[in-house]
Amino acid sequence: MPLVFVLGGPNLNLLGQREPETYGRTTLADIERRCREVAARLGLGLDFRQTNCEGELVSWIQEARGRAQALVLNAAAYTHTSIAVLDALRAFDGMVVEVHLSNIFRREPFRHHSYVSLAADGVICGFGPYGYELALYAVAHRLGGDAGPQTADQR
Ligand code: DQA
Numbered sequence: 842m843p844l845v846f847v848l849g850g851p852n853l854n855l856l857g858q859r860e861p862e863t864y865g866r867t868t869l870a871d872i873e874r875r876c877r878e879v880a881a882r883l884g885l886g887l888d889f890r891q892t893n894c895e896g897e898l899v900s901w902i903q904e905a906r907g908r909a910q911a912l913v914l915n916a917a918a919y920t921h922t923s924i925a926v927l928d929a930l931r932a933f934d935g936m937v938v939e940v941h942l943s944n945i946f947r948r949e950p951f952r953h954h955s956y957v958s959l960a961a962d963g964v965i966c967g968f969g970p971y972g973y974e975l976a977l978y979a980v981a982h983r984l985g986g987d988a989g990p991q992t993a994d995q996r
Contacts, residue, residue, distance in 0.1 A: 843885045843984050847876055847973065848901055849891035849954035858941075863995040864942050867970045879974050883981040894927070895919055902929035910984060911936040913976040920945075920955045930960035936974040936983050941966035 849869065852859060873889045880887040887969055888909070892898050898919060905912055912933060919926050920941070930937055941984035942965030945952040958964055963979060966970040 842884060843980075844888065844975065845880065845909060845911045845913060845971040845980055846905045846909045847873075847887060847889045847913040847976075848898060849899055849915050851893040851895075853891050853915060853917055853935065862942050865969050867973055870969045872973055875970065876973050876977060879977045883977060885970045885977060885981060885984075895923055898923075899929045902926065905935065906933055910934055911938065911980040913938045913940055913973065913980065914957060914961075915940045915942070915973075920957045921952055923956055924991065927956040927960055932955065933960075936980055937951050937961045939964040939966075939971045940971060942969050943967060949972050986991055 853869055856864055856872070857866055863914075869891060875891060877887055890901060892901070898916065902912065902914075912935060914930075914932070914937060916923065916939075917924055920939070939955065939957045939961040941964075945955070946966070955964070962983070965975050967981070968975060972993075
């Protein structure tokens with residue numbers, strides 16, 4: 842079974858309480874539960890983690906090397922600042938999907954640049970918690986599993 846690491850960066854542990862007008866009321870535990878359901882349906886193994894520490898995030902991305910087929914990453918604020926996260930992603934040879942709950946391009950200019958995007962296969966932002974499900978569908982689709990509706994290139 843292909844393994845997907847779903848990794849979260851700083852302050853995502855406060856989802857549900859933190860700036861609900863921007864991030865909604867869904868908690869990280871709710872997102873994890875939903876990811877587990879969808880991953881099981883898609884035949885994907887899931888390792889779901891969150892950290893407030895940049896170095897820990899880098900270590901987890903390194904750990905994914907040779908273990909995980911894909912990374913779904915919401916690096917939160919480190920998205921916009923961390924060359925260390927970018928370098929770690931560049932050393933990972935599986936699929937990388939960047940996720941943000943909010944539409945970072947509709948927000949402050951400092952959120953418009955993403956180091957993560959430089960190493961990501963694709964980016965999903967602005968769909969709230971549903972973005973994580975979309976990311977898992979994209980992973981299953983890329984890995985050749987049953988990921989819902991076919992796209993033109995598969996027909
Ligand atoms: C975020 C967007 C980032 O700009 C912000 O620093 C976050 C969350 C999102 O999911 O919308 O912490 O990654």
